[in-house]
Amino acid sequence: MPELPEVEVVRAGLEAHVVGRTITSAEVLHPRPLRRHLAGPDDFAASVTGRTVLSARRRGKYLWLPLDSGDAILGHLGMSGQMLVQPASAPPERHLRVRFGLSGGPDGAHGPDSAGLELRFVDQRMFGGLALSSGGAELPPEIAHIARDPMDAEFDDDEFVMRVRRRSSGVKRLLLDQTLVSGVGNIYADEALWLAQLHGDRPGNKLRRADVVALLAGVRTVMAAALAQGGTSFDALYVNVNGQSGYFDRSLEVYGREGEACSRCGSPVVRVSFMNRSSYFCPRCQPRPRRRSS
DNA sequence: CAGTCGCCCTGCTGGC
DNA sequence: TGCCAGCAGGGCGACT
Numbered sequence: 001m002p003e004l005p006e007v008e009v010v011r012a013g014l015e016a017h018v019v020g021r022t023i024t025s026a027e028v029l030h031p032r033p034l035r036r037h038l039a040g041p042d043d044f045a046a047s048v049t050g051r052t053v054l055s056a057r058r059r060g061k062y063l064w065l066p067l068d069s070g071d072a073i074l075g076h077l078g079m080s081g082q083m084l085v086q087p088a089s090a091p092p093e094r095h096l097r098v099r100f101g102l103s104g105g106p107d108g109a110h111g112p113d114s115a116g117l118e119l120r121f122v123d124q125r126m127f128g129g130l131a132l133s134s135g136g137a138e139l140p141p142e143i144a145h146i147a148r149d150p151m152d153a154e155f156d157d158d159e160f161v162m163r164v165r166r167r168s169s170g171v172k173r174l175l176l177d178q179t180l181v182s183g184v185g186n187i188y189a190d191e192a193l194w195l196a197q198l199h200g201d202r203p204g205n206k207l208r209r210a211d212v213v214a215l216l217a218g219v220r221t222v223m224a225a226a227l228a229q230g231g232t233s234f235d236a237l238y239v240n241v242n243g244q245s246g247y248f249d250r251s252l253e254v255y256g257r258e259g260e261a262c263s264r265c266g267s268p269v270v271r272v273s274f275m276n277r278s279s280y281f282c283p284r285c286q287p288r289p290r291r292r293s294s
Numbered sequence: 295c296a297g298t299c300g301c302c303c304t305g306c307t308g309g310c
Numbered sequence: 311t312g313c314c315a316g317c318a319g320g321g322c323g324a325c326t
Contacts, residue, residue: 002320032303061320079319080304095304125303127320169297178321186319276300277319 002077004149004183005226007061010083014056014065017085018102018119022052023067025101033097033123036074036131036142047132048073048100054137060146060182066137074140075121078128084120095124149183150219151227161212164204171207171215172200172279184219187255188226190280192218194254199286200279206289225251254280 002010026048028034028041037044051067058064063083065073075083084093088101098121105117121130133140148155160181164174174180175189184192193200195218198211207215229251253263258271262282270283 035302076320078303078321123303124305125319127303167296173297176320275298275319276317278317 002061002079002081003185003188003223003226004061004151005223007058007063007077007183008227010077011056011058011063013085014063014083014119017105017117018065019053019056021102021105021117023048023050023100023119024103025049027099028097029099030097030126032126033121033129034131036129039132044130044132047071052104059139059143060149060178061185062140062143062146064133064136064140064143070135070137072133072136072140073130074133074136074142075130076128078123078125080125081121081123081128084122086118086120088116088118090118093120093122095122097121097123097126098130146178147180147182149223150181150216151183151223155181157213157216160216161209164212165207165209167204169204170201171198171204171212172274174204175200175215175219181216181219183223186277186279187252188219188222190255191222191253193286194218194282195221197285199281199288200274202289254282256280 026045028045031041034041034044047069048067051069051071053073054066054068056063056065061076063075063077065075067073075081077083080095085102092099100119102117102119121128123129131142133142136142147160150160163180164171167174169177172189172193175184175192176186189200192215196211196214198207198215202211204212254269257269257280259268261267262269262285265282265284267282267284269280272279272281
């Protein structure tokens, strides 16, 4: 369930606790999360061992750790992935998939556990995964097609508006298209559409420019609120995002609220099936398009 | 090329 | 009580 704000919390945690350390060992406990590393788990482990982590970066929902070899560890949390920094002595998590031994670090010799820390990739459902991106320190070629996110200073608003207005797909589908804008998932898409008072089935090429601008503002509002809350949920050694940021439940206007009153007009929130998932919206504030594009 | 659909995974929940 | 269908869903391969 992690969307951009949750992934950003993980990135910040990695920056604080992993950057500057050297990987002394790597152990892959389940092959599935390494499926994108075609050379296999053993090659992955051998390639990262002995390398130092230079930084922690993110594009959309992808994370990568540039290494001093010029390569990078590329990761995606999928639905249920977590990155944990734990003492090596901590008992293995139930869904522990990959563990990295760490040494050194920003604390130098002062960190009490700096020689006994591990970075752990834990993922119950294994939609996520890790891979070594060859030469991918600056931007892994595997994710070159992923757009910037709307909180990125270099995100191009005008280009986004133009591209959306050239597409005939429903605007919710476009919001979830990571090549147009990254970091938006099913939950925040519904929330942003509610804020902009747009139905997700409205074709992009039938929207006014002002509609798309309002939608982009809605995305930023939702993400900023989630970032503000998620940013407080980690501080110590423990980097953990489990789909819970504190933002969930408390602040969602429509997602997961079928039958509850819309806070703006009082109409009951409606749930419909969408791409084998769910969409939630207010039928009065977000009226369906009059004619479906066909 | 744009658009759409189905699959990958595990665990929890609800209905019978 | 036990079993199974349904649901959660990001991203990508395959198809039209």
